[in-house]
Amino acid sequence: MRIQDFEGAIFDLDGTLLDSMGVWHQIDVDFLAKRGIEVPDDYQKAITPLGALEAARYTIRRFHLENDTPEGLVREWLDMAQEAYSSHLPLKPYALNFVKYLKEAGLQIAVATSSDDALVRPCLERTGLMRLLDDYCTGNDVKRGKGFPDIYLKAAAAIGTDPGKTMVFEDIAEGLKGANAGGFYTVGVYEKANYRMHPEMMEIADEFIFSFRELLPDDRMAD
Structure with missing residues (x-):
């Protein structure tokens, strides 16, 4: 992955950015x-x-x-x-650092989550993610779930990026399948609760990471 090759990034929330x-x-x-x-x-x-x-x-x-x-x-x-x-739910290690890094690199940033807006908005504001986002979408905004590309396409349209130049970060196999179907570059993210999916995720994602630290330059580790 070369950050300069992308226009935007779309993140799942639960299990990807948020330890929930x-x-x-x-x-x-x-x-x-x-x-x-x-x-x-x-x-x-x-x-x-x-x-x-x-x-x-x-x-x-x-x-x-x-x-x-x-x-x-x-x-x-x-x-x-x-x-x-x-x-009190915390972000996963280095998640905020990585979103900041992408934002400062000029990428458009969105969250695409199946969770309800009543939970999502307070959480994004409390964790500091909201000020870094260009938009976010929830499961209330689309009819079909994350096995389909709908929510990722909606998020990409909201932030004005081409799917082929947009990364999607997901901790579940169905999310990766849906993003793949939409033509996105997919990154599987380790989540211990979903360990049974990891072999499948490694096969279908363009890339798999165990921590956002793997994608950060050494000088961006500290907040």
Whole structure:
């Protein structure tokens, strides 16, 4: 990767820039336990690429939750996550340094996340990412999930960059597949919660990193 070859960069939020996957795992555990259900091994992988409403519909279908509505589930999940996003979830190591580095190099920067705007905006503002972004998109802005290119194409259009000259950073295989389908340069990002996906991610991404430190010059390690 040569930064000067690109016009822009689009980042996933959860698990890529933000160390938040542990919170979502616990929400899955607590939410399903209230309904007498244990979390299946494949549940988080199934819902991670989806927008909130689509994930809620999937959950209702899979677990036959006839007494729940998609809107009600989304509200319950948001209420459970709100405090963590607004007050203490940290960025992953060197994530802020790398976004600053790209911004100062003249790239247009966007976030493309499946999370709801009610969580995303307070988190971006608290962590200092918002002032570095040219735009951001959420799962509410597109109809299809991250297995499709829609959200990445929307983000690229918002920041005015050509997909072929735009990097997409993702921590899930479905996100990389969707970005590949849109013609983007894809970078898989290590996330311990998604370790089972890593062999697939290494195959389908243009590049795979274990830390943003790998992409930073030595003089950009400190904030």
